Amino acid sequence: MPETGPRTPDPRGQDQPRVTSSAIPAAELPVGGGSAVTPVQDAPAHPTPDDRDTPAAGGPAHAGTASKRARKAKSRERHSPLFLWVKEVATVVLVAIVLSFLIKTFLFRAFYIPSESMVNTLDVNDRIFVNLLVPEPFALEHGDVVVFRDTQGWLVPMAEKEAGPFTWVQDGLTFIGLLPDNSEQHLVKRVIGLPGDRVVCCDAGGRLMVNGAPLDESYINPAEVPQARDFDVVVPAGKVWVMGDNRNHSADSRAHTDSNGGFVDIADIEGKAAVIAWPLNRVTALDNYADVFRDVPAPAGK
Template identity: 35%
Template structure:
């Protein structure tokens, strides 16, 4: 005799395909969000914390800027005036060869993700002055940098080194610290300086006050070490602006 009792229906959740149940779970969606966020940071854009006053007044200590990691893909290259973030090599003070302890490495990872802390073992932000094959020297009669024979209009420079035509320039004794020996930027390299020129340990700092060529005093930002172009100030809110 057949039973009149109908078989109980499975809950709607059990009727869904396994892949739908997995992808619909909170844990899967949380992991997917982290993966997407990581891909964005790695390949598209990332925040960066400004640690020093070398870029004043353009950038202040503690500013958080957004770095466009796609700015120099597809054959594009940095141009004079671009503000770039790059990983400094051992030629720069505090180079990256020494290993970090686990706690410092963890803090830097947080900085990489959030922009509220250091962004790398020795990551710097500077302004591009000249690129591969370009010739740089200083100074003109009124104390300006010269790139490929043309003086730069650097309205962004803050508190430059002293320069007084006739009393403290490139022909006097002593020589103005603004003066630099002529140099041609090497292949795949960029000369970068801080906007707060007299408070920036930048690519030219060890060459200042010299008038004879000295290739060993220069420090370069190399193409493969450039993280991207700084495009906007994200934080604090009252400093929101493009760069």
């Protein structure tokens, strides 16, 4: 067999024929004697989800294409600025309603002042927040301004108001605490006598006396001199004696001695008025004037 090329020196001392790359086709390369290199054919890549869902040109649409596009549209809708803004506002409103209801139920409740019986401390149309933690778990004190339910018929019965188209909205907002209670079933007065106290009107100077100590009542409406109305009472257990700061215009314990002796049951007290919340030019914390009652001794027998 003729040689295919010039001989090259064999390292072992023998001449070997040199093979050029063009002499033997790739398919005829020997398999043994080392790492074989086989030709690599182009194989189709594994189809991706997008490839599977994409119909071939001119072929029928894949069944999952429509559903995937719908999911993508919903995802874009959920992440749109308008959707996110509406969701955020709805969350804030819901949290506010829940917090308002919890606060109104356990901490503070709003009330509306319809009369002048507490002028100048409270004006007509004032809105106040009442601390519901008084009288329980925190005890009442002399001078506290309290809101209580009218269970003794102090108020003149009011004609039932006709329900308007949005009455349910107002009632709902009042219930959760976002609107003050405008009902005619509550009164607001100042506590003068606590259980066991003896309250007398009046001394030679026209002053109230509690357990024998005269009171210089700096909270009374200074526009008028209070008209003296004689009484001498001892406050029973579980009750208080209350009076309005606008003495000449307050139908308080003095005017209702025929009903429960003029006393208010502590169980009927909703709470202690803590702050005027509206109007803004009258926002202030309410004082119980502890200095007025500083010299009042403990009731006899205590």
